[in-house]
Amino acid sequence: MNRRHLLKTLPAAAAALQMPLRAAETAPKCRLRAALCAYSYRDALKAGTMNYNDMIRIAVETGMDGMDVTTYWFPDTSDSFLLPLRGNAYRNAMELYSIAVRTEMCQQLPEARAVQVENIKKWVDVAEKLGAGHVRVFGGNVPKGASEDEAAGWTAETLKRASEYAGKKAIVLGMETHGGITDRAETTVKIIRMVDSPWAGINLDIGNFRVDGYRQTELCIPYAVNVHFKTEISGEDGKKLPADWNRLLGMFAKAGYKGRLALEYEANAKAEETVPKLQRDLHRGVLKYSS
Numbered sequence: 493m494n495r496r497h498l499l500k501t502l503p504a505a506a507a508a509l510q511m512p513l514r515a516a517e518t519a520p521k522c523r524l525r526a527a528l529c530a531y532s533y534r535d536a537l538k539a540g541t542m543n544y545n546d547m548i549r550i551a552v553e554t555g556m557d558g559m560d561v562t563t564y565w566f567p568d569t570s571d572s573f574l575l576p577l578r579g580n581a582y583r584n585a586m587e588l589y590s591i592a593v594r595t596e597m598c599q600q601l602p603e604a605r606a607v608q609v610e611n612i613k614k615w616v617d618v619a620e621k622l623g624a625g626h627v628r629v630f631g632g633n634v635p636k637g638a639s640e641d642e643a644a645g646w647t648a649e650t651l652k653r654a655s656e657y658a659g660k661k662a663i664v665l666g667m668e669t670h671g672g673i674t675d676r677a678e679t680t681v682k683i684i685r686m687v688d689s690p691w692a693g694i695n696l697d698i699g700n701f702r703v704d705g706y707r708q709t710e711l712c713i714p715y716a717v718n719v720h721f722k723t724e725i726s727g728e729d730g731k732k733l734p735a736d737w738n739r740l741l742g743m744f745a746k747a748g749y750k751g752r753l754a755l756e757y758e759a760n761a762k763a764e765e766t767v768p769k770l771q772r773d774l775h776r777g778v779l780k781y782s783s
Contacts, residue, residue: 523750524741524782526775527551527558529720531592532757532767537565542764544577548586554771558589560718560754561622563615574621581623588622589752590666590718591615592695596632597650598643598673605650612654616663626664626718628695629654631683633672643673648686659691666695666717669708677701677708684715693717698740699758703730709740713747720756721774737777745781753778 528551536542544561551559559581567573581588593615599605612629619627629651634643647667655665667674667683674680680694694715699722701708706725725735744753755774757767 524778527752527754529756590626592628598632655692668695677711
């Protein structure tokens with residue numbers, strides 16, 4: 493290439509270099525990604541007719557961008573189980589971005605809160621080995637005789653201590669909206685604000701609010717670090733209704749949510765026949781609002 497031709501091509505090259513910048517400036521402020529929650533296949537996992545590698549295969553086949561790994565049916569947490577699972581996920585370009593564990597952080601006695609912190613630490617270590625950046629935890633029930641304010645304080649203390657450990661490993665703890673102390677969005681948000689940590693947020697389960705699910709979901713979105721997307725949601729009167737996914741996706745997009753929406757199927761129809769279609773529907777839905 494001679495010098496004259498090179499000079500002619502420079503303006504076009506410079507313009508090409510500017511294209512990504514302009515695209516970024518006009519990109520939607522939200523970033524929604526569809527994921528699969530392994531709990532959707534709980535009956536098969538419990539019965540042993542499916543395993544976690546099957547979950548990876550299904551997630552890939554249905555266009556999911558990640559998997560929320562409910563750990564209840566892990567045979568153990570040894571390297572001989574965790575590392576091959578992570579390797580298989582990598583070979584299939586599937587991110588095991590989250591694990592879900594059982595906890596009861598709302599404990600009245602200090603020593604009981606300390607036990608919960610240690611339990612969460614153990615699961616943070618498991619998440620690290622799987623390459624997951626998020627751990628779902630539960631707040632638990634309000635102890636008998638305790639006020640909601642007292643219970644919120646105990647939960648916040650436990651979550652704050654656990655998040656200090658998780659943060660050292662760059663892992664976020666998401667407290668699920670799951671009844672008990674997290675029965676109301678207002679209290680859940682209050683706890684997260686008390687913790688005041690970049691390593692703690694809300695695992696927003698849209699189907700677990702007893703009443704007024706859309707309003708409560710909207711209140712939690714700014715604090716959400718992961719979402720469990722359901723086929724049902726509570727109405728203003730507490731009656732369970734089919735979830736309007738288009739309405740919900742619009743809410744998340746408008747709020748600028750950036751993260752995963754993990755399908756968690758809890759209805760009675762057989763998951764193997766129902767969930768793949770729902771996963772594809774969710775995938776199409778997120779593409780409508782986010783690129």
